[in-house]
Amino acid sequence: MRNNNRKNDELREIKITKNFIMHPEGSVLIEFGNTKVICNATVEEKVPPFLKGSGSGWVTAEYSMIPRATNVRTQREVNKGKPTGRTMEIQRLIGRSLRSAVDLKKLGERTIIVDCDVIQADGGTRTASITGGYLALETAVEQLINSGLLSQNPVIAKVAAISVGKVKGEILLDLEYSEDSLAEVDMNIVMNSKNEFIEIQGTGEEATFSYDELIKFIEAAKKGFEKLFEIG
Amino acid sequence: MRNNNRKNDELREIKITKNFIMHPEGSVLIEFGNTKVICNATVEEKVPPFLKGSGSGWVTAEYSMIPRATNVRTQREVNKGKPTGRTMEIQRLIGRSLRSAVDLKKLGERTIIVDCDVIQADGGTRTASITGGYLALETAVEQLINSGLLSQNPVIAKVAAISVGKVKGEILLDLEYSEDSLAEVDMNIVMNSKNEFIEIQGTGEEATFSYDELIKFIEAAKKGFEKLFEIG
Amino acid sequence: MRNNNRKNDELREIKITKNFIMHPEGSVLIEFGNTKVICNATVEEKVPPFLKGSGSGWVTAEYSMIPRATNVRTQREVNKGKPTGRTMEIQRLIGRSLRSAVDLKKLGERTIIVDCDVIQADGGTRTASITGGYLALETAVEQLINSGLLSQNPVIAKVAAISVGKVKGEILLDLEYSEDSLAEVDMNIVMNSKNEFIEIQGTGEEATFSYDELIKFIEAAKKGFEKLFEIG
């Protein structure tokens, strides 16, 4: 049995606090159960060098955890001199996912940076970051529209992410840490509100998975997305 | 007139939320007005090399800000490859201040690391970090005592910090950002609950200060400490 | 029409040169068309700290490209001071894939490091690295068995990887660079010779993909794997 009597295909309780931090153009505290991520969106009126003069904008993301977001303290990455491979992998995933939500041409030559800072981790920090990061991005875009800087809405569709995994042979939705650490297969899926896939990443390091299981993972995730897009 | 009708020698509203993050041995969210710092204390059963075999413990601190804690986004230090001089100066100050609160011999060969992560900045982040960091440290020590790992309380006295400054010729207590950015003289004072000084740092980069002004800064700070030690 | 009259579900010509470099315990030059990767396996009689005393071994991988492997010269990563996010993502993927091929308990407390150095790139360097890396690993394991250091073969199954993508609406197998740079959806699949999935990574940054397309990608890949496992 899962904690709090959760069913295998049930999400944890999700809480969204908008305007959490006062300075950013978009700010959301997202909670998936005990996992808590501050997602702040910053608008900068410039683009990376490869886009200068293209008329096109950019969306990028950064991800970090405070040292005691985790049960055992994690050393700050600045003290190692560089981000870990895990951090780089996650922030590249968040960036790709959020870019898929936006028509970069309509955004114009500006950049939206979405910072995802995990203050409490209990599994699923990358999927919470994508889901909350989208909401912060959406708020920042609304502000650009309200202030007259944008005349058309560049958002194509809502984006969210969810994890599924195989734990002791059972397929579970939205794994918390105690489940994730036992998972034989771990899959993160990013979809949009038009029911399209943006990214699918499944890893069977501890155990492999069959074609049939792959289909079941995707089915479980789809149920979660229906719920998620109702909330967000 | 200061914001919210504050008097020159009045502190901002201070809020303390204990047990803010679930994993650390001590965790406090401290708010001085709009300045918000998560202070997490971690106990590790080891000491730095220079203390091995000494019977003595260690207290140290780290300080960081999430990128949009500030009005304009600040680049993450990990992406510069090293902490800035400002960060190093602040975390060394927090560390020295908190070590003064503890009899390191009584702590035994263990380390308490206090992480101060600013999630929203509006002036006075280093003094809020010391004040909140002490409270997180205190909670962690209580837990060591309750769990039987410590038989005596190693805490000598409560520690807190406060800023004073000269703005347009007036002496102001507990500066918020709009005041701090105009300050001609800026002073941070760390005291303990026995009315003793731990650290005093006054800088007159923009303007110098006289002996009489120095005495007035200290008087103003003392009033603030009385209030602070009532709350904390 | 694809180059060299390739069909959409046809692999490029694959060449495997064993014992390519004289020093390593296993060494393979793998060519997928114009993509050429030197895969060298090194056996070290030690394990990372987290495995000391566990009786279990480790498999890890590193990935790099020489500067003119690419059409435009790429700056050496050592001159940037750290590996790029892309490199880290790829070498973590190779490492996970190769670990899935080995029963780490049977390997004993030793590490196999597989270095994948791309000397010529024309798309699919990560999938060629996994496929060639497995063959180098296999050779190194054979040498351990022949020298009497291993009494049982720790290899569970052969491992290989393949890319599929959607280019101008068509589903193509084993993309070369001119196709990859136009791909709307890009998927890398790692399977073993028991027809099990090890990793699946699909990205629709430029365009999303539907459930039906996902199934077609997987079908196309499966055909490729049948061919690959015949060769390797």
Place this chain on the structure above:
Amino acid sequence: MRNNNRKNDELREIKITKNFIMHPEGSVLIEFGNTKVICNATVEEKVPPFLKGSGSGWVTAEYSMIPRATNVRTQREVNKGKPTGRTMEIQRLIGRSLRSAVDLKKLGERTIIVDCDVIQADGGTRTASITGGYLALETAVEQLINSGLLSQNPVIAKVAAISVGKVKGEILLDLEYSEDSLAEVDMNIVMNSKNEFIEIQGTGEEATFSYDELIKFIEAAKKGFEKLFEIG
């Protein structure tokens, strides 16, 4: 009794050698007893980005020690990849102190960099650096005036620094290393020749200090400054 029969409120012998190194615009070897610092001032006809077009100049400082300036060899900071927190704290202090000596508007859009390189350390290297650094700066400014590049003298007042400390309960002026290493309280004070405070930094890590002691530290320092401004 202090070494060389020094009284508690007596400075060490101070020696100033002007034009010590032949290349810089200003160069001074300053000796406080056995502490020896080469202070070189460089004039550059450019300013940091934040001052471009402002009409205002800049003064900054760097601080380093050669490895055997100290009794036990100190590893070069370049081999650690970054300056230590101590170095950063000291060079920021020297920079602030020297900027207070100069009307940056009158300096015009140019930068004076003061390099303080300790060749022999015996306590008080930061206060010697400020005192000697001011003298190097003064020489560089004279050269700018003599060469016609400056029409008005931008120097506001002479600047110097001094340390005081509490050692075994006694208040001592200008601590040498054998005293400094025993100090319970350590205070560095920067003043100018108009009898104004520029910076005050007092640390009671080992022991706290009372209000009365603070006043006594300042009185002792003032005596030292009278002597210092006579010499410099």
Place this chain on the structure above:
Amino acid sequence: MRNNNRKNDELREIKITKNFIMHPEGSVLIEFGNTKVICNATVEEKVPPFLKGSGSGWVTAEYSMIPRATNVRTQREVNKGKPTGRTMEIQRLIGRSLRSAVDLKKLGERTIIVDCDVIQADGGTRTASITGGYLALETAVEQLINSGLLSQNPVIAKVAAISVGKVKGEILLDLEYSEDSLAEVDMNIVMNSKNEFIEIQGTGEEATFSYDELIKFIEAAKKGFEKLFEIG
């Protein structure tokens, strides 16, 4: 007796494979016995800042080894964060040697970067890199002439390099690793096809050498160069 019945003043078998990698403007695989180096020349239509507007071009080189080029695996330099002193010394030597082959004025404001990547090492990697690097450079220059970008040939003379050493009292030409590791004196000589010296570097760390021996080293090298310039 040397391996393969080589005489003391005999070169190893030398093999040159032109157009080894398909992307670069010049590409050579050079083999001195078992030592194998990929030398790729890249033409970039820009120069370093110190040459901008000078009308003069630049030639530079980089050097690296793949981890298992050596008998024992060598850690990648990117994972140490910076090139080793050995690498820097070698790539500066290659750069100086190749610049001496070219009239930089005639090259015009463009840069040729020669990347020397050792894929298998058995002694003499730096001399093989210079010799092969020159050939890659020559091919790139030919391509510039053929494409009409250069009207005159900027190459002054062919350049090659060779090692000599004293091993157990005997003077040996073109040392392989088993000899090099025993060498008492080690000398690398760079000459051009006009019989002129470009660089001479002799090191007697293990043993010193006399004037007479120096003359003998040079005589031995000269014989090697005659052979080398016939081949290259």
Place this chain on the structure above:
Amino acid sequence: MRNNNRKNDELREIKITKNFIMHPEGSVLIEFGNTKVICNATVEEKVPPFLKGSGSGWVTAEYSMIPRATNVRTQREVNKGKPTGRTMEIQRLIGRSLRSAVDLKKLGERTIIVDCDVIQADGGTRTASITGGYLALETAVEQLINSGLLSQNPVIAKVAAISVGKVKGEILLDLEYSEDSLAEVDMNIVMNSKNEFIEIQGTGEEATFSYDELIKFIEAAKKGFEKLFEIG
């Protein structure tokens, strides 16, 4: 005509100040004309890992310049994060040269680190560093003998270094900066007091040199060494 009426084969005035810095086991200020280098030798009772248990000692060197040792200020290497290639090349040369002076077996399992810090540069800093570094090393060894830690003298022979160059077709000994910057060929020679070569490094980047010129360079250097070994 050279400055100060120097003849082509004449050294600059050389000054040696022993015991220059009070802390090191050996300390020398060496001056070759206006070039001034502080050479400090440190004895540490440990060896690098590759020598542990071998009974053999080690000698190593580090080299640096203070920023205004040069006419134009040079950025500190610590601010670039790593030593430049030039620094690494020089300190490796000094280290090899000084190791040749010592029987490492007789030194026993200890390390002598020689720090060469250039405080004023006017050409020939590397040769001055070797010459002065040897003298600091010699003093440190004497102290080891006097203190009874060494029973036999491990010094094999005195070591010194000298530069020669071709400037406007003339062969000059001991180049100062104004000559060095014009040199077509630049050669550094390290010899010992037994008239043996330790290292020879000649570079003809700007111009090549013939066999006859090589012989003349060496002849000129030999005259310089006779003089140098008289002094040192």
